[in-house]
Amino acid sequence: MKRLQPGSIASYAFRLRNITETSFHRRARCVATDCGKIAGGDRHIEANRPAEKSATASHYHDTFRLAGAGLARVDNSGGFSDVNQHFCTMIGHSREALLGLRFQDITHPDDLDLNLDVLERARRGEIDSYRLQKRYLRANGEILWADLNATVLRGEHGEIKGMIAIVTDIGAFKRAEERMDFLLHELAHRSKNMFTIMLNLIAQTKADTVDEFRKHIETRIVSLAASQDLMLGEKGEAASFWALVDKQLRAFVAPADPRIIHSGGDVELGMAATRIIGMALHELATNSCKYGALSTPLGKLHLSIGPQPDDPGQTEIIWREREGPLVIPPTRSGFGRRVVERMVTKTLNANVALDFDPLGLSWTCRTRVENLRL
Numbered sequence: 073m074k075r076l077q078p079g080s081i082a083s084y085a086f087r088l089r090n091i092t093e094t095s096f097h098r099r100a101r102c103v104a105t106d107c108g109k110i111a112g113g114d115r116h117i118e119a120n121r122p123a124e125k126s127a128t129a130s131h132y133h134d135t136f137r138l139a140g141a142g143l144a145r146v147d148n149s150g151g152f153s154d155v156n157q158h159f160c161t162m163i164g165h166s167r168e169a170l171l172g173l174r175f176q177d178i179t180h181p182d183d184l185d186l187n188l189d190v191l192e193r194a195r196r197g198e199i200d201s202y203r204l205q206k207r208y209l210r211a212n213g214e215i216l217w218a219d220l221n222a223t224v225l226r227g228e229h230g231e232i233k234g235m236i237a238i239v240t241d242i243g244a245f246k247r248a249e250e251r252m253d254f255l256l257h258e259l260a261h262r263s264k265n266m267f268t269i270m271l272n273l274i275a276q277t278k279a280d281t282v283d284e285f286r287k288h289i290e291t292r293i294v295s296l297a298a299s300q301d302l303m304l305g306e307k308g309e310a311a312s313f314w315a316l317v318d319k320q321l322r323a324f325v326a327p328a329d330p331r332i333i334h335s336g337g338d339v340e341l342g343m344a345a346t347r348i349i350g351m352a353l354h355e356l357a358t359n360s361c362k363y364g365a366l367s368t369p370l371g372k373l374h375l376s377i378g379p380q381p382d383d384p385g386q387t388e389i390i391w392r393e394r395e396g397p398l399v400i401p402p403t404r405s406g407f408g409r410r411v412v413e414r415m416v417t418k419t420l421n422a423n424v425a426l427d428f429d430p431l432g433l434s435w436t437c438r439t440r441v442e443n444l445r446l
Contacts, residue, residue: 142218142239148232150174150191162218162241164211175237180207180215187220194224195232205242217246278326288326311346313339313377313389313444320353324361331371336378339387344446348419349389349437355408356391356435364433365396372396380438387441393432401428420444 136143142159146152151174160167163178170178179187183206190202201223208216221238279285311319314334325332341349357366365371372394380386402409409426412435417424422439 142237142241144170144175144237144239145234146175146237147234150176153234159239162210162216162239163208164214169211178208180209183207191235194235197230200224200226208239216241217243311341313341313349316341316346316350317353317375320350321357323354324357324366331366331369331373333372333374335374335376339377339441339444342445344419345444348416352412352416352435352437353391355411356433359408359433360393360396363397364399365393368396370395385440386438387444389437391433391435393434396432399428399430399433420446 136154137156139156139158142162143156144152144159145154152170155167155170157167160170163170165173165178175187176184186204187206190199190204193199194202201221203219203221206218206220208218210216219240219242221240222235223237224235225233227233274289279288317334321329321332360366360371360373365373374390374392374394376388376390376392378388380388413424413426416422416437420437420439420443422437422443424438425434425436427434427436
């Protein structure tokens with residue numbers, strides 16, 4: 073150290089390393105005395121632990137990589153700068169593919185404006201995080217419903233450096249929500265039809281005494297309740313086709329009603345097929361009692377099941393009405409039509425045709441017999 077003049081002030085620094093690989097930096101300010109000695113001054117010691125910093129970075133990397141939710145870092149333009157394996161699996165793209173995309177590229181078009189709107193609010197400094205439910209487009213074209221929880225990463229001056237997003241698959245929740253919505257719509261639809269059905273039941277019930285009339289009405293009301301249970305029940309019961317037809321139609325017509333004409337053998341149905349075909353029969357019978365062949369004493373309903381003539385591997389179910397009122401095609405598609413067409417098609421992987429022939433409505437369902445055992 074350079075010799076100091078009395079009263080002068082000097083600063084020095086030195087570095088020590090101990091066996092823990094921790095570096096200590098010491099800075100001091102000293103004052104020289106008249107006798108040439110150095111008086112103590114201010115001291116400051118800092119510790120630098122590179123090993124600890126490395127461990128922290130490694131822990132962050134492992135947490136990001138192994139997290140049970142989808143994690144992604146995006147830059148200010150929405151481009152992916154890092155993604156974990158869980159997110160890659162959810163979206164169906166490789167990590168390399170995602171790092172060349174923006175979140176805009178894999179967001180469903182109907183949800184993109186909402187996502188961009190909250191991002192713009194973050195850019196204006198109005199929010200530091202946001203959460204929303206959105207749809208992603210998977211690599212195979214399927215839709216992934218997800219819960220997105222994003223936090224804004226800002227620089228020293230408040231500018232946005234990017235975002236980190238936590239993405240959770242909520243597909244199962246959305247499917248349950250859709251089923252609940254479907255059941256509520258079906259319940260509302262059936263409730264609206266209930267009074268019409270009851271009036272029809274009363275009008276078509278014949279009896280010689282009041283007690284006999286009451287018994288017939290009670291039987292049909294119980295059958296109608298069983299039809300409701302079949303649709304709303306979670307587990308349901310499997311049944312043969314003709315047993316299901318009998319269970320559904322007894323709520324609308326008397327047993328052995330001569331207007332109902334059966335043909336074809338029987339097929340054992342699985343629980344899913346029992347439920348959806350039962351719902352379709354209920355809708356068709358409701359419509360027939362209100363507007364079709366079963367609304368008149370002279371109407372006829374032909375029901376058949378059997379192999380399709382040009383493809384024995386396919387089973388064909390036909391509901392055909394005749395000798396009823398003139399059929400006028402509806403001007404709009406209601407909930408009942410959704411059941412007998414789209415829901416049956418989807419559940420049984422079937423080809424369904426609904427024909428509004430002026431002489432009588434016809435409904436045809438064609439599917440492989442193994443689909444009826446689902």
